[in-house]
Amino acid sequence: QITLKESGPTLVKPTQTLTLTCTCSGFSLSTVGVAVAWIRQPPGKALEWLALIHWTDEKRYISSLQSRLTITQDTSRNQVVLTMTNVDHVDTATYYCAHRVGHWNDAFDIWGQGTMVTVSS
């Protein structure tokens, strides 16, 4: 059974760096075809894809936030980490990590429960 679980701070101050961890189980980040994404959702708003990391360690980012985002994976711990620098109140959102369906299919079949992050001084 595949599960993903997000963890990280619930409150960060403006200009600080946010670090979120996605702990994956039921699959290996090293398996061919595997990819994990981070997706966020501001309160009452739509989903926004942020970043994706492949089993090859290839990384992709949303262009509007590329300078502030870093996605990495620790295959020994089966974790995916998202770092966002210089956060602002507009970054207040629920952050989800999600498992990609498979190679050549970037739909997301398994999602974590999400972690709510508030940016406030």
Next chain:
Amino acid sequence: DIVMTQSPDSLTVSLGERATINCKASQSVFHSTNNKNNLAWYQQKPGQPPKLLIYWASTRESGVPDRFSGSGSGTDFTLTISSLQAEDVAVYYCQYSFDTPCTFGQGTKLEI
């Protein structure tokens, strides 16, 4: 980047009636690499993460009731709920699902 636009923004349908949600892509989501229309549909209930319903425009995810169906090709797609049940009240999103950025539509709120 491909922009996904859903219509309507909100929809009220009676129990047992058909619900139809549309999604239009700013350019074709068909790719010859996988020979698929790369469009996914999700259902999100309050306080829950999204749930994948449909991928490749019309392939139902395992366990999804067959009252949910997807259709369309190229740039125009439709999610149909054939007979609305009370538990179908949710926000529905379409998503471009080939390569990145994996853009989502703005969502359609479905009510009874």
